[in-house]
Amino acid sequence: MRGGCDNTVFYLIEQCLNGIQLGMLLFLLAAGLTLIFGIMDLVNLAHGSLYMLGAYFAATFVAATDSFVAGLALGLVATLVAGMVLEVIAIRPLYGRDHLDHVLGTFGLLIFFNELVRLIWGPAGLTIPLPSQMLTAVQVLPGVYYPLYRLVIILATFAVALLLYLLVMRTRIGMLIRAGASNREMVGALGINIKLLYTLVFGLGAALAGFAGMMQAPLAFVQIGMGENILILAFVVIIIGGIGSIRGAFVAAVIVGLIDTMGRVFLPDLVRTFLSYSAGSSAGPALSSMLIYTLMALVLIFRPEGLFPASSK
Amino acid sequence: MKLRVTPRNVFVVALLAMLVLLPVYSSVTGNTFMVTLFTRIIILAIAAVSLNLIMGFGGMVSFGHAAYLGIGGYVVGILAKEGISSGFIQWPLALVISGLFALGVGALSLRTRGVYFIMITLAFAQMVYYVANGLDRYGGDDGLTIQRRSDFGGLIDLSNRTVFYYLCLALLLATVYLVWRLINSRFGLVIQGARSNERRMRAIGFPTFRYKLTCFVIAGVLCGLAGVLLANHTNFISPALMHWTRSGDLIVMAVLGGMGTVIGPVIGAVALLVLEETLPHMIGFVSRVVTGQEVAAAKEYWQLILGPMLLLIVIYARGGIEGLISGRRRG
Numbered sequence: 023m024r025g026g027c028d029n030t031v032f033y034l035i036e037q038c039l040n041g042i043q044l045g046m047l048l049f050l051l052a053a054g055l056t057l058i059f060g061i062m063d064l065v066n067l068a069h070g071s072l073y074m075l076g077a078y079f080a081a082t083f084v085a086a087t088d089s090f091v092a093g094l095a096l097g098l099v100a101t102l103v104a105g106m107v108l109e110v111i112a113i114r115p116l117y118g119r120d121h122l123d124h125v126l127g128t129f130g131l132l133i134f135f136n137e138l139v140r141l142i143w144g145p146a147g148l149t150i151p152l153p154s155q156m157l158t159a160v161q162v163l164p165g166v167y168y169p170l171y172r173l174v175i176i177l178a179t180f181a182v183a184l185l186l187y188l189l190v191m192r193t194r195i196g197m198l199i200r201a202g203a204s205n206r207e208m209v210g211a212l213g214i215n216i217k218l219l220y221t222l223v224f225g226l227g228a229a230l231a232g233f234a235g236m237m238q239a240p241l242a243f244v245q246i247g248m249g250e251n252i253l254i255l256a257f258v259v260i261i262i263g264g265i266g267s268i269r270g271a272f273v274a275a276v277i278v279g280l281i282d283t284m285g286r287v288f289l290p291d292l293v294r295t296f297l298s299y300s301a302g303s304s305a306g307p308a309l310s311s312m313l314i315y316t317l318m319a320l321v322l323i324f325r326p327e328g329l330f331p332a333s334s335k
Numbered sequence: 336m337k338l339r340v341t342p343r344n345v346f347v348v349a350l351l352a353m354l355v356l357l358p359v360y361s362s363v364t365g366n367t368f369m370v371t372l373f374t375r376i377i378i379l380a381i382a383a384v385s386l387n388l389i390m391g392f393g394g395m396v397s398f399g400h401a402a403y404l405g406i407g408g409y410v411v412g413i414l415a416k417e418g419i420s421s422g423f424i425q426w427p428l429a430l431v432i433s434g435l436f437a438l439g440v441g442a443l444s445l446r447t448r449g450v451y452f453i454m455i456t457l458a459f460a461q462m463v464y465y466v467a468n469g470l471d472r473y474g475g476d477d478g479l480t481i482q483r484r485s486d487f488g489g490l491i492d493l494s495n496r497t498v499f500y501y502l503c504l505a506l507l508l509a510t511v512y513l514v515w516r517l518i519n520s521r522f523g524l525v526i527q528g529a530r531s532n533e534r535r536m537r538a539i540g541f542p543t544f545r546y547k548l549t550c551f552v553i554a555g556v557l558c559g560l561a562g563v564l565l566a567n568h569t570n571f572i573s574p575a576l577m578h579w580t581r582s583g584d585l586i587v588m589a590v591l592g593g594m595g596t597v598i599g600p601v602i603g604a605v606a607l608l609v610l611e612e613t614l615p616h617m618i619g620f621v622s623r624v625v626t627g628q629e630v631a632a633a634k635e636y637w638q639l640i641l642g643p644m645l646l647l648i649v650i651y652a653r654g655g656i657e658g659l660i661s662g663r664r665r666g
Contacts, residue, residue, distance in 0.1 A: 059450070065450055065453070067583075112643075112646055115650045116649070116650070119649070121396065121449060121450050121453060122390070122396050122586070122590070123649045123653070125396070125398065125453065125583070125586065126586060126587060126590050126645060126648075126649050127645065127646045127649040127650070129580075129583045129586070129587065129645065130641070130642040130643060130644070130645025130646040130649070131642060131643075131646060132642070133638050133641060133642035133645070134638070134639060134641075134642025134643055134646075135642075136638070137636050137638040137639045137642065138639060140636070141636050141639065250579075250580070254457065254461060254579060257454055257457070258454075258458060261451065261454050261455075261458075265450065265451075308465040308466055308468055308469025309469070311461070311462070311465040312462050312465055312466065315458040315459070315461055315462045315465075316462070318454075318455070318458050319443060319455060319458060319459070322443070322444075322446075322447055322451060322455050323443055323446065326446065326447050326451060
């Protein structure tokens with residue numbers, strides 16, 4: 023197939039890393055979604071729009087400052103602010119409503135943001151050019167080379183995941199977030215400004231989604247609706263992981279990332295051995311997507327609460 | 336049942352009269368675009384009414400209802416491509432496959448509730464979406480043009496625009512009547528009872544799962560019918576038929592019109608799609624008045640208005656248009 027056994031192993035490792043990289047991006051989105059769902063009980067379809075906004079902000083600031091890192095940092099702050107403003111203006115009235123209202127209201131926001139982005143940045147997409155020192159490949163194992171930027175994504179998102187863990191488990195804010203998730207009324211009764219807490223959590227979720235968007239942007243294209251398909255994947259992740267559980271989101275994100283990547287790479291070959299060459303090329307992506315949704319259906323049937331149900335609810 | 340003269344009833348009757356007389360108007364003025372537009376509206380209204388049966392009355396918020404539009408459409412398209420254009424084969428097969436799919440999806444997803452139900456129905460719809468994307472022989476993600484509409488021998492000629500319009504309208508009225516009879520029957524009362532308190536319904540001896548599953552399948556078949564009509568209307572099928580945002584559109588129609596009644600989604604479908612057509616012109620008009628000159632760009636951004644409007648309806652007018660007219664709120 024691909025020359026010696028060594029090459030196949032290296033290829034496998036490379037694809038594993040790609041899968042983990044996708045998984046980490048999914049985790050950034052899913053962590054925000056699951057926090058917002060766990061604490062505010064809100065289904066947020068506009069989360070993908072924040073992913074898109076993050077990428078557009080970053081593209082703008084990178085172009086303006088001529089610096090990749092400064093552009094990303096400014097973009098992150100802008101997404102955080104946008105998220106908090108959005109929460110105050112549009113999301114607040116939705117708390118306490120039923121989930122159908124959330125779906126409908128945030129669906130409206132999604133339409134709005136797609137159009138707003140088109141109005142501001144135009145229908146053509148943008149790109150974020152990578153700094154030249156990021157364009158190399160590094161040797162991750164003897165004989166295995168991997169693009170540096172993809173490695174940076176994995177490490178950066180892993181660092182963010184760690185920070186998030188520390189924030190939620192080790193700080194006062196995190197304590198309030200966890201308390202808010204298990205008993206909202208009690209936290210409010212104890213004199214905590216629950217409105218402010220909600221705004222902060224929504225902003226945090228927005229920043230995480232925006233970060234995912236801007237990290238992914240240099241590998242793809244910054245375009246309208248870029249957050250929609252990945253949003254659905256992120257929902258799959260939080261369902262598999264258990265709604266409200268950050269740990270579950272992490273594990274499920276990596277599983278989904280690996281299955282999606284591996285499926286795309288290896289299923290076409292598998293189909294080709296049984297059917298024609300062209301059947302393999304076209305059916306591969308379809309099959310790997312189906313694999314993910316099948317996994318989700320199985321999880322829902324056998325463990326309706328997800329793999330790691332949030333302990334207190 | 337006595338029909339009283341209320342603002343709401345007057346509105347509904349006026350709407351129906353408008354729908355019935357539309358082809359007459361368009362043949363007098365020669366404006367065929369209106370008939371094409373309203374055929375589409377009527378077809379999507381059938382889909383919205385079917386969604387409302389499970390969502391509004393059964394409390395089952397399906398976020399994957401567009402999958403049935405796709406299944407109905409693809410059965411017609413695939414059979415037509417393989418040379419079978421007889422409607423006597425295409426239509427029943429499409430309805431049966433839609434029903435079987437609904438049976439499978441329902442049997443699995445009705446074990447869950449709340450947001451899990453929303454997400455699992457979405458997941459199944461996504462699966463169908465990706466399958467359609469992978470069907471290379473039938474156009475893959477480019478879609479497939481249907482060479483000729485379903486053939487019913489000499490019985491009815493679907494390629495005649497007016498005949499097709501009245502067929503769709505008749506099927507819409509039949510769907511509305513069927514759903515109305517259903518929800519007022521014992522079956523419908525069990526479904527509505529299960530929505531408000533499922534545990535209590537089970538305690539008094541109703542196997543609610545079976546009732547809900549039956550309801551889910553009926554809705555799937557009705558929406559499959561809408562898919563069959565849509566494929567015949569556009570002579571084209573593509574995976575975009577069942578993109579998840581299309582399922583969102585159907586939910587919007589049902590809620591916009593008002594979920595509490597059978598006719599609500601029809602009003603919602605008309606309102607949403609007419610708004611889609613007219614908002615660009617309205618924005619163009621307003622911007623012309625405000626700035627004093629033609630602002631071509633302003634027309635393109637009508638969704639900037641539509642999005643927040645949905646949010647405002649959710650927040651302030653939960654009964655939808657139907658509720659606004661009859662002065663009733665969704666309970």
